[in-house]
Amino acid sequence: MPSSRNRKASRCRPRRKALALGLLSLALGTQAGCGREFFRNWADQDVSEAVFEKSRDPRFRMELFSIEPPALSRFGDPYDPDRPPAPPDDRAAEALSPVPQWPNHRLIIPAEGTGYLDMLDEWARTQTNDAARETVIGSPGRVGPPLIPPTVPPDSRPPLAPDLPATPMPPGDPNPGTSGASLSPTPLKRQSVALGVPPVIKMAAAPPIRRPKYDLGVRLAAYQDTGLPMPVPAQVPAAGQPGTPDQRDTQAGREAPTNSPESAKPTGPIRVEPRVPGDPNPAPGPALEPVKPRLDQTQDQYEAAEAVASEMAGILIPEAITFNEAQVAGLDPNSRPYKVSMEQSFALALINSRAYQFQLENIYTNSLAVTLQRFAFQPQFIAGLSPLTAPAGAGLAVNPGNNFLYRTVEAPGGQASALTLGQVAGIGKLFTTGGRVLASFASQTVFNFTGSKPTQPTVQSFLPISIVQPFLRGGGRAVTLEALTLAERNLLYVVRGFARFRQEFFASVIVGTPVTNQGTAVDPIQGYLVVLQELQQVEISRKNLAAYEQLYKVYKELAKGEPSGLTQLQVDQIQSQVESARQRYLNDTFVYKTSLDQFKMQLGLPPDLPLILDRSLLKGFRSVFDEIDLWFMNPRRDINDLPLFANRLPNLEDVNIDGRSVLAMVRAGEERPEQEDALLQIAVRVAFENRLDLMNARAQLYDAWRNIRFTANALQGIFNVAVTNQILTPPNTTNPFGFIDQAKQFSLVLNAELPLVRVAERNNFRTALITYQRQRRILQNAEDSIKQQVRQELRQLQLNYQNYEIARINLVLNLRQKDQAQEQIIAPPAAGGANTANAAVQTTNVISAQGGVANVEGQLVSLWLAYQTQRLSLYRDLGIMPYDEWEAYSELFPPKPAVPGGGDAPAGGGQPAGGNPPAAAAEGPPAR
DSSP: OHHHHHHHHHHHHHHHHHHHHHHHHHHHTTTTTHHHHHHHHHHHHHHHHHHHHOOOSSSSSOOOOOOOOTSSSOOOOOOOOSOOBBBBHHHHHHHHHHOOOOOBOOOOOOOOOOOHHHHHHHHHOOOSOOOEEEEETTTTOOOSSSOOOOOOOOOGGGOOOOOOOOOOTTOOOOOTOOOOOOOOSOOOOSSOOOOOOOOOOOOOOOOOOOOOOOOOOHHHHHHTTTTOOOOOTTTOTTTTOOOOTTTTTTTOOOOOOTTOEEEEEOSSSSOOOOOOOOOOSOOOOOOOOOOOOOOSSHHHHHHHHHHHHHHHHHGOOOOOOOEHHHHHSSOTTOOOEEOOOOHHHHHHHHHHHHHHHHHHHHHHHHHHHHHHHHTTTOOEEEEEOOSSSOOOGOSSSSOOOOOOEEEESSTTOOEEEEEEEEEEEEEEEEEETTEEEEEEEEEEEEEEESOOOOOOEEEEEEEEEEEESSSSSOOOOHHHHHHHHHHHHHHHHHHHHHHHHHHHHHHHHHOOOOOOOSSSSSSOOOOOOHHHHHHHHHHHHHHHHHHHHHHHHHHHHTTTTTOOOOOOHHHHHHHHHHHHHHHHHHHHHHHHHHHHHHHHHHOOOOTTOOOOEEOGGGHHHHHHHHHHHHHHOTOOGGGGGHHHHHHOOOOOOOOEEETTSSSSHHHHHHOOOOHHHHHHHHHHHHHHHHHHHHHHHHHHHHHHHHHHHHHHHHOOOOEEEEEEEEEEEEEEEEOOOOOTTOOOOEEEEEEEEESOHHHHHHHHHHHHHHHHHHHHHHHHHHHHHHHHHHHHHHHHHHHHHHHHEEEEEEEHHHHHHHHHHHHHHHHOOTTTTHHHHHHHHHHHHHHHHHHHHHHHHHHHHHHHHHHHHHHHHHHHHOSSSSSSSHHHHHHHHHOOOOOOOOOOOOTTOOOOSSSSOSSSSOOSOOOO
């Protein structure tokens, strides 16, 4: 029969098991509750409310906000955002360090989205007749009829490229035949990208123009067998050198044909007439003064000799060159890389740009500080076993502990075996005056396992209400609300900074201007138009190389005959120019490849992605340059046609500031300092009213002033009053809720301290005073910098316009020099033998003329790009550029109707050199 001790022990075992299970359940219960997804969604909700509240101003409104990467972006993550799989670790780091967290799901390679490739594939599939991806030099590729000077019969012209095949275009396309992208009227938003940009429909590439192959020996022999008196090229001064005029008079040009009206031959320097907006047929400008025939020749003899020389000068023009853009980009010439337009590039940048994503995340992280400060003034609840977190920054009046104490008889204090459990639940509130109120319920249960009744618990409950109010240091709205005010204002600054960043981002993707803050991943900034300009420079260098190579072939043939007067010295000079041109072509190709890779990284794409850019934006330049090549191939070309080419170059768009034109004065050719100063003052006023970063600088000055009062509060003494009133349960009850009115406790605590030890607070106060004075100077510097920046950009814009117009005139001059120099090289000397000195001068002239044409063509594109860069920078720095990226695109690059005759639309429209923007918009940026 079991003893009483054994029976007692057997009765205690189930109770101890139940107690152990209860403790285990309580410990596990503390880990139960809301999961990761709940807290993430909770944070997203609070942040969205704070961001939308701060972005209600129409000057920087945000309609959508999310930091979730777009599904089509390269950094889109298909995995659970709360429990992402482990990325691959470095093997050496893993082997040489502990591995405390062994993942259940590990990736073989880092996660990377491929949605952008699907967009590129969709764009490529929707392009019609896109098999031929080569652009051929010499094919105008215009929409309208070719340029044919009216003084030359059409049947005498060399055949142009055949008409382009008809291709269906998108509805409402104002410029059929171009290869620009067409986007839907709905602007594409960075935060809600789900689909790609609507497809781009392109025209098939025009076939190359093939000129007849010339046998130089046969042609030169036929030239010398004409029996006509030839112009003597002796005593011809070098280009730009004063002296005896040659047979074609560099000041006057070629004689006009006899069938042209006499009024079309005015005298005077070359002048390029600016086009009138809306005029589809620009005037060719004044004709060039005709030359006088030589004294030893009649008029008929001179014209006949000149006609033969003009025809033979076509020998110096190279054949059509096949320019493979894929090969220039370092790809397989037979490959079919992705070709993206400016609109598509901008869409890719909005989706994949790491700098853009960083700015969104920067807003989010700054919003978290606002949510925390707002939560500090909300009622806060707390519950648990001896919780460590105090609501509203106030300590708990009663917080019983949780412990199990076991002590033997020999230990000090005697035998003890007791379990103490303390539960607390309460609510606290912080007020704007600095006062704190805390009401809680606390209960302590003690299980004593020693004595006659070991399982009988002892229960003690508390119901305290505490009020704490500081009166000097730490009290008052100025101190209590400072943290919340600073967080709220900082979030406003970040939101306005993001709107400013969006303006900078638009300009950086289009023209490569820098941005203020890219974040931790600093990608190169290149710009779409910059890469296009470098590609166009490669084409110009390739044409220049081909021209020198053809000239070298002609020189080698001419040097074989003694009447030409050419020696091996002139041949070597031309060959040296060939190698120099080849070197420049290789350098330009290297620069283009590097810029293209950097532009891919700017878009957030890998640099090894097979991608090239659509060059339709530069078709205004390319068509004119191709027409110039055709003009040199024409044996009956008229030098009076040259101003037509300059007039057909793309015009520069005007900029309106508060209803005033920036280019009005320079177009009129007048210098009026009073008008210029008035325009500068208006621009500065507009910038001061609209610059978002200047608004932040003004607000930060007020923050610095407010910080003076905040730090001065810490210099005061301390006087706090704390009142606690609580109701308790009597000690002889086991009911945790058995409160009685008689069991009460009241306490009043006063804390007072003289401001004796305030060295750190004194230093903070003095620092705040210095910071305020510094912030005043920072604001002054910001205002002065904006003034200087706007004034400089306005002047630079006007200077770029003037330089561009001068370059158009220089194009005509260089074309004249090239035409005359080439004809002088071909023309054999008159009776009297060769003139070696004259041949050297002619060689110098032809080298200078060919290099001058190539340089001025590249200069025209560079100046156009510089003007576009300055135009976007001016809108950005005035603060009147729309912060919405697609709205800015539509206003600064609006659609333009096709102009009869090809080329681009008249000036003042906005979009440079053709192309289709994503949505219809009013002509030109609005005056603000």
